[in-house]
Amino acid sequence: MDKLVIQLLNESRERIYTRWMDEMERVRDEHRLQSITDAAYEETNKELFEIIYTHIEQNVHKPTDRMTQFAEHLMKIGWRLSYITQGLQTFRRIILAVLLDANQSNDKVYSMYDEIDRWIDPIVNQLINESAKNWENTVSIQKVALQELSAPLIPVFENISVMPLIGTIDTERAKLIMENLLTGVIKHRSQVVLIDITGVPVVDTMVAHHIIQAAEAVRLVGAQCILVGIRPEIAQTIVNLGIDLGQFPTKSTLFKGMKTALEMTKRKMIEIE
């Protein structure tokens, strides 16, 4: 950056500081920071201001490590990125006003304007990129975590396994259900698999179709499916839709299904005296 500009900014640092703090106080509500104490808000503002100024002093065109760390820390405690980006934008507005006040020629003002834009924009861009990357990372981790939970097959007794399904079934999940069912049935040598749909909020034709296909595939590998956890309202919608679930046994609760499964494998539950 131009030496003259830096000099000018250093000279009027106090003035810029007060104006900037005023502006930041005014936009506080926008960033939902009302719950933070005045002292803490002022302290953070002060720190941000100093960090912005170090950019000028060191004459760098990308966020310094201190800036990145500061941003990361604020995000971690739940502040919005817009707080920092707005801080930078407000800063730009104020220093432009200050430079204009300094009575420079038109050409000079234009080149300063240009310079400051080129200085601040990369900083803002990189901060936004970093934060977007962080989000993408979080989302993809959660996606993996969700996938691991989405279709578990639990061997309960010898030859009997249960697959409890909770939540919405989409195409992706339906694929997983099918895969896990088939590999699990073979791995655990299951003869009977209970699919529990108590936690599935809506059974439409697609969900039913996937369940029918899964049950048919399980039959092909020599095991038997029992569909359990059919709530009364789900039973009615299935009938209304005209879906035929007649190829395999269905039960209202997991308990009843388990009893049937034990009978199918020639065992039963008894109470001990």
Place this chain on the structure above:
Amino acid sequence: MNIQSCVEVRNEWDIVKARQSGRNIAKELGFGTVDQARITTAISELARNIYLYAGNGAVAIERVENGGKFGLKIEASDSGPGIKDIRKVMEDGFTTSGGLGAGLPGVKRLMDEFTIDSKENEGTVITSIKWLR
């Protein structure tokens, strides 16, 4: 009081969003659990049809009144390829996507009123109403 919502359907998760808002509105209007399930399932079918066949469209849900009777109206609209033979899609078991072919006839049975308006290469509008009893 005018309860309504409109959900754009572009991906599979929008289907969930559409039926969620449908369920909430149905609950607010005082539908019982069975009718709530019917309405959400119907929305699910219509939204999925939009996603599968048209790519994108919208599902609008609103409260309607007719001579002191209240009901919930679903309007699923898209500007997709349209339906060639409406009589055929209303037959049970007819499908072009390898599904069960129970969607549209199923929705008709789940709801009280059902109309399809479709022009080839222009799009489809399906309107369906469930009356509060």
